[in-house]
Amino acid sequence: MTVVEDAARPQAAGETVLEATGVTMRFGGLLAVNDVNLTVREGEIVGLIGPNGAGKTTFFNCLTGLYKPTSGQVRFSGTPLPPKPRAVVRAGMARTFQNIRLFANMTALENVMVGRYCRTSAGALTSVLHGPKFRREEEATRARAQELLEFVGLGRSAEHLARNMPYGDQRRLEIARALATDPKLILLDEPTAGMNPQETRQASDLIFKIRDSGLSVVVIEHDMRFIFNLCDRVLCLVRGEALIEGTPEEVQSDPRVIEAYIGTGEDDDEVEDDVPGGEV
Amino acid sequence: MTDIETPVDDISQAPVAKPGKPIAWPLGLAGVVLVIVGSFLSWSYDASILNDLSINFYPGGLQILAIIVALLSLVLLLAEKGPLVKLGSWLDVTLALRALGDGLTLYMVLVVVAISVESDGLINVNPGGYVTLVGAALIAVSAYLLPLRHLRDMSEARMPAWFEILSIAVLMAALLFVAAYALGLPDAWSFILCLVFVFTAAIGLFRSGAMTFVSHAGQRHRKVLTLAAFAAAFLFPFTQNGSDANMSIAGSVLVFSATAMGLNIVVGLAGLLDLGYIAFLGSGAYVAATLSNSAFATIGWKPPFLVVVLVGACVAAVLGLIIGSPTLRVSGDYLAIVTLGFGEIFRFSMFNLDGNNGPNLTNGPNGIPGIPDLELFGFNFGSEHTLAGIELGRFSNYYFLLLILVGGVILAFSRLNNSRIGRGWVAIREDEKAAEAMGVNVFGLKLLAFSIGAFLAGLAGTIKAHQDGAVSPDQYIFLESAFLLAAIVLGGMGTIAGVLLGATILKMLPEKLRFFSEYRLLLFGLLLVLMMRFRPEGLVASRRRQLEFHEEDEALAVAVEEEHLVIEEAK
Numbered sequence: 001m002t003v004v005e006d007a008a009r010p011q012a013a014g015e016t017v018l019e020a021t022g023v024t025m026r027f028g029g030l031l032a033v034n035d036v037n038l039t040v041r042e043g044e045i046v047g048l049i050g051p052n053g054a055g056k057t058t059f060f061n062c063l064t065g066l067y068k069p070t071s072g073q074v075r076f077s078g079t080p081l082p083p084k085p086r087a088v089v090r091a092g093m094a095r096t097f098q099n100i101r102l103f104a105n106m107t108a109l110e111n112v113m114v115g116r117y118c119r120t121s122a123g124a125l126t127s128v129l130h131g132p133k134f135r136r137e138e139e140a141t142r143a144r145a146q147e148l149l150e151f152v153g154l155g156r157s158a159e160h161l162a163r164n165m166p167y168g169d170q171r172r173l174e175i176a177r178a179l180a181t182d183p184k185l186i187l188l189d190e191p192t193a194g195m196n197p198q199e200t201r202q203a204s205d206l207i208f209k210i211r212d213s214g215l216s217v218v219v220i221e222h223d224m225r226f227i228f229n230l231c232d233r234v235l236c237l238v239r240g241e242a243l244i245e246g247t248p249e250e251v252q253s254d255p256r257v258i259e260a261y262i263g264t265g266e267d268d269d270e271v272e273d274d275v276p277g278g279e280v
Numbered sequence: 281m282t283d284i285e286t287p288v289d290d291i292s293q294a295p296v297a298k299p300g301k302p303i304a305w306p307l308g309l310a311g312v313v314l315v316i317v318g319s320f321l322s323w324s325y326d327a328s329i330l331n332d333l334s335i336n337f338y339p340g341g342l343q344i345l346a347i348i349v350a351l352l353s354l355v356l357l358l359a360e361k362g363p364l365v366k367l368g369s370w371l372d373v374t375l376a377l378r379a380l381g382d383g384l385t386l387y388m389v390l391v392v393v394a395i396s397v398e399s400d401g402l403i404n405v406n407p408g409g410y411v412t413l414v415g416a417a418l419i420a421v422s423a424y425l426l427p428l429r430h431l432r433d434m435s436e437a438r439m440p441a442w443f444e445i446l447s448i449a450v451l452m453a454a455l456l457f458v459a460a461y462a463l464g465l466p467d468a469w470s471f472i473l474c475l476v477f478v479f480t481a482a483i484g485l486f487r488s489g490a491m492t493f494v495s496h497a498g499q500r501h502r503k504v505l506t507l508a509a510f511a512a513a514f515l516f517p518f519t520q521n522g523s524d525a526n527m528s529i530a531g532s533v534l535v536f537s538a539t540a541m542g543l544n545i546v547v548g549l550a551g552l553l554d555l556g557y558i559a560f561l562g563s564g565a566y567v568a569a570t571l572s573n574s575a576f577a578t579i580g581w582k583p584p585f586l587v588v589v590l591v592g593a594c595v596a597a598v599l600g601l602i603i604g605s606p607t608l609r610v611s612g613d614y615l616a617i618v619t620l621g622f623g624e625i626f627r628f629s630m631f632n633l634d635g636n637n638g639p640n641l642t643n644g645p646n647g648i649p650g651i652p653d654l655e656l657f658g659f660n661f662g663s664e665h666t667l668a669g670i671e672l673g674r675f676s677n678y679y680f681l682l683l684i685l686v687g688g689v690i691l692a693f694s695r696l697n698n699s700r701i702g703r704g705w706v707a708i709r710e711d712e713k714a715a716e717a718m719g720v721n722v723f724g725l726k727l728l729a730f731s732i733g734a735f736l737a738g739l740a741g742t743i744k745a746h747q748d749g750a751v752s753p754d755q756y757i758f759l760e761s762a763f764l765l766a767a768i769v770l771g772g773m774g775t776i777a778g779v780l781l782g783a784t785i786l787k788m789l790p791e792k793l794r795f796f797s798e799y800r801l802l803l804f805g806l807l808l809v810l811m812m813r814f815r816p817e818g819l820v821a822s823r824r825r826q827l828e829f830h831e832e833d834e835a836l837a838v839a840v841e842e843e844h845l846v847i848e849e850a851k
Contacts, residue, residue: 064717089719097717103710106703113700114707118719120700124728127699128692138699181719 014042016078017185017216018093023062023072025055025240032058034240035072038218040185045207045217047231047248049224051261055240056220057098060187064088064095077184089118094178095187098220100170104163108154108173111162112145115180145180152176152206168199172206179210186210188219192226204230228252236260308357308377308422314415315350315384319343321408323391326399330391330470334406341461342391342470345477346412349384352484353377353419360426370437374426376488381420383480387473388413394469437493444497445504451494452512460519463526463792471792513683517676518668527675529791534682535561535744537783540767541689541776542736547765548774549702550729551709552608553616555761556623560596560734562756564741566630567592569648569751570641576648578641585654589742596738597731599626604730608723611712623761630753647752654681654746661746678747685743689736690776696732697774705729706774766804770811772818781819 018040025033033055040046048056061067063074068083075081076091094115103111120141126134149155152172157165162173171191178186188207192200200223207230211217221227227234228248236243236251238260244251251257323333323343333340339347356377359368392409396402439447462474485491498505520526543557571591573582583591607618634644642648653662653674661677696702704725707715716722745751763786771782790800811818 066713066717085716086719086721089717095717097714101711101714101717103707103714105710106706110703110706114703114715114720115718117700117704117707117721122700124696124701124732127701128695130695134699141700177718 014044016041017076018063018218019075020063021073021075023059023074024070025058025062025067026070031240033062033069033237036235036237036240036242038235040216040218042184042216043211043214044233045211045219045231047227047234048218048220048237049222049227049234049251049257050237050243053239054237054260056237057189058240059237060095060189060218060220064093064187086118089181089183092182092184093187094181094183094185096171096174096178096189096191098189098193100167100174102162102170102174102177105161107159107161108149108165108176109142109145109158111173112148112176112180113141115148115177116141116144119180119182145176148176148179149173151179151209153202168195168202171195171203175206175210183215185216185218188217190220190222192221192223200226224252304422304425305357305361307418307425308353311381311415311418311420311422312350312354312357314418315353315412316347316415318408318410318412318415319346319350321411322406323409323412324395324399325404325406326395329398330394330467330473331465333395333409336408341465342473343412345474346384346387346416349380349387349477349480349484350415350419352481353380353384356380356488370493371488371490372429373488374423374428376484376490377419377423377426379483379487380480381416381423383476383483384416385413385420387476387480388416390469390473390476394473398469437496439493439497441501445501447494447497448501448505448508452508456512456515456519460516463520463529463788465792468793510683510687514680517672517679518670520676521670524673524675527673527679529788531675531678531682531747532791533784533787534679534686535740535747536764536767536787537780538682538686538689538740539737540764540771540779540783541686541693542733542740543764544768544774544779545693545696545705545736546729546733547768548779549697549709550705550726552726552729553612553619553765554730554733555616555620555758555765556603556626557619557733557737557764558756558758558760559623559626560600560737561741561744561760562626562630562751562753563596563599564592564738565745565748565751565755566642566648566741567595567738568742568745569651572648572651572745574648574650574652576643576646576650578643578648585656585742589739592742593735593738596741597735600731600734601727604727608726608730620758620761623756623758627753627756630756642753645753647750647755649750649752651745651749651751653749654678654743656681675747678743682740682743682747685740686780689739692732692736694776701725701728763804766808768818769808770818772820775818775820778818778820 016039018038020036020038023033023036023038024031036055036059038046038048038059048059050056058067062069062072062083065081065083065085065088073080074083076088076093079091081088081091081093103114106114120137122134122137146155146158149158152175154165154169154172154176157169157173162170165173175186175188175191191207192203195203204226207217207219219227219230221230228251231248233245234248234251235245236254236257238256243256243260244254246254319339320337320343322336323340324330325334327334330342331340333343355364355367356371356373358364359371360373360377361368388409392402392405392413395405395409458474458478462471462478465471465474482491516530517527539557539561542560543554546552546554546557568588570577570579571582571588573580603619603622607615607622610618630642630647631645633639633641634646636644653660655661659677661681662674664674665672665677704715704720707718707720708722708725712722748755767782767786768779769782770785771780772778786804790797
């Protein structure tokens with residue numbers, strides 16, 4: 001464990017990739033995310049933890065433009081991001097979903113090829129005319145998709161339908177699809193949910209591999225061992241607010257974090273479980 | 281004993297190994313002989329019904345169909361035990377023979393019913409008919425006594441390329457022959473019997489696995505398959521001897537197919553339910569009619585037809601954009617309602633733009649009749665032409681033009697389907713939110729699907745106007761949109777062959793079976809309900825859809841495949 005820990009932590013001090021300041025999301029009377037700041041630098045793995053209903057996924061949705069934050073700003077590589085998913089992906093931020101959202105009736109390869117959509121340009125007319133330029137682009141898309149499938153270890157499943165793949169493979173396929181958009185930063189929403197220990201280990205290897213290829217990673221996770229192994233920095237959200245941000249050791253030993261998860265014993269009256277529309 | 285070839289353990293076939301098994305094969309053979317002998321005898325006393333089945337030793341068309349089924353059964357029996365036994369390890373003899381036996385029995389029962397209904401009583405059925413019926417029943421019985429077997433995987437079957445190409449060509453030729461024969465039948469009973477024959481033969485071929493072989497061969501020789509299909513379609517008018525009645529049906533089938541193909545992009549690929557699609561066909565037709573220099577046209581300008589085609593298609597596409605841009609933000613049922621409304625708006629607009637309530641553009645309910653025939657590059661579509669000694673009438677000319685259109689539409693569909701755009705559409709259909717998060721331009725692509733679909737329908741409409749010679753608002757009622765959708769659902773969403781098949785069935789049946797035109801809707805409703813129950817993916821399922829609806833089978837297939845992989849790895 002300690003070996004991995006040390007290997008996991010090279011000096012991460014590149015340029016700032018993502019800078020979210022004062023992100024606030026309000027659903028009617030409910031403050032789902034309140035004034036959260038997050039900075040991600042190049043080649044860094046940042047963890048996002050917090051009990052159920054803390055607003056982690058809502059925060060992700062604000063970052064990726066699925067929600068328009070009530071207030072706050074998201075800057076990517078220095079330029080402000082409009083809250084539109086397409087612009088966000090184009091800028092270089094891709095994500096996966098907490099409940100796997102693959103294109104179930106497409107093959108694994110096709111799923112990844114959809115991810116190339118925003119980096120390719122063939123229009124309807126070009127496609128119908130089927131000229132050499134179109135064929136070259138199509139060929140390149142296919143080759144890149146296959147390469148990514150191999151990167152996540154699904155090279156042999158290219159022709160399988162996404163819906164028929166084992167659960168762990170579906171998670172990895174979602175990551176491959178996100179990588180196909182050529183991101184600089186990838187947001188992973190509970191990438192090991194429902195996995196067994198062996199699959200979890202493979203997942204963290206994969207995340208290191210992604211980081212080593214020059215990307216930054218933000219990961220939401222409930223598995224503490226996983227997250228403290230993996231991350232350079234951890235941000236803990238509780239009831240929509242940033243409780244603490246720091247190295248895994250700092251966060252791990254903070255009594256408030258333990259309290260947020262386990263409760264103090266006096267008032268274990270339930271952590272809010274459902275944020276309306278909060279989980280995607 | 282019959283299955284020495286196949287390595288199957290005894291337990292798996294124990295339940296079917298009944299004592300009657302040894303007689304199954306001779307029984308089947310006797311059935312085949314009886315059917316063939318019976319078919320050479322007279323079936324009916326009355327010569328005037330069912331195209332004359334009353335002459336001994338001179339089989340009529342329906343009798344020849346029975347002989348064909350008998351010969352197919354003979355081949356299967358010989359594959360079970362006899363000189364063709366090698367074939368038997370690939371073909372599922374038992375299941376195919378059951379289908380053929382059942383189908384032929386049904387066929388003969390219908391023949392007997394038809395004869396007694398058409399000419400007063402069973403007395404008019406001659407012995408030949410009964411002999412054939414008994415023979416058919418024997419085939420069916422023998423098939424149920426044969427054992428079920430495990431077979432080799434048909435997808436591994438490899439034959440020399442010439443044989444595979446030949447099998448594709450034979451299939452296409454058979455299709456052409458049957459289509460020409462069925463359309464040439466004058467009475468409804470013969471037509472129904474012919475349909476029973478087609479379904480019997482088709483199910484037999486599918487059950488035996490022969491169709492699997494042909495479809496695999498078709499995938500290996502895609503170009504040959506496409507060419508053969510078009511050659512068969514091209515040759516069709518030459519089988520009609522200048523008869524315009526059938527060619528007009530064939531022409532309307534092609535218009536319907538092209539339109540359904542356009543709708544297939546919207547519904548089958550992008551997953552947008554459009555219930556007013558016929559309006560786009562209508563707008564193309566109205567543009568062509570208005571610019572045709574007909575005496576009733578309200579604009580006295582006639583540009584060359586190629587310009588008219590473009591204008592018509594573009595008008596339809598622009599209408600698609602206009603209706604799409606505000607409405608594509610809603611989805612599912614809401615979109616269906618809005619498009620339904622749009623279809624009605626179009627019809628009422630055409631109805632009311634008659635000079636009383638606004639400008640006179642469409643002559644209101646009277647429509648625009650007297651649209652002159654097309655003239656392209658000096659070729660007049662109204663006159664008859666003789667090619668290779670065969671007369672080709674007016675409708676044949678349009679048929680050829682429409683064939684080119686359908687070919688173009690199919691090409692556009694398949695190329696779009698296999699492109700970045702097509703993948704985007706399917707992704708939207710599968711999960712709109714995920715598609716959006718992957719950077720797919722959801723709204724733009726939906727709009728594109730809408731306008732491309734409309735463009736293709738408008739294209740078909742411009743030719744339809746000239747072929748029909750008239751346009752009027754009542755051609756573009758909601759029912760037509762519903763039929764287009766039914767053709768897609770029946771045939772198989774998102775497929776090419778399926779939609780063509782569905783369009784053909786839905787357009788041809790009512791034309792040939794006019795006697796139950798009142799029950800037409802009832803019948804189609806029933807057909808759709810049955811389809812949804814037994815084959816929700818449509819007659820021809822796209823790979824994706826099929827898996828979607830038969831998940832357990834696929835899970836099984838995957839499990840088996842994985843087992844194979846494990847075994848391979850172990851080696």
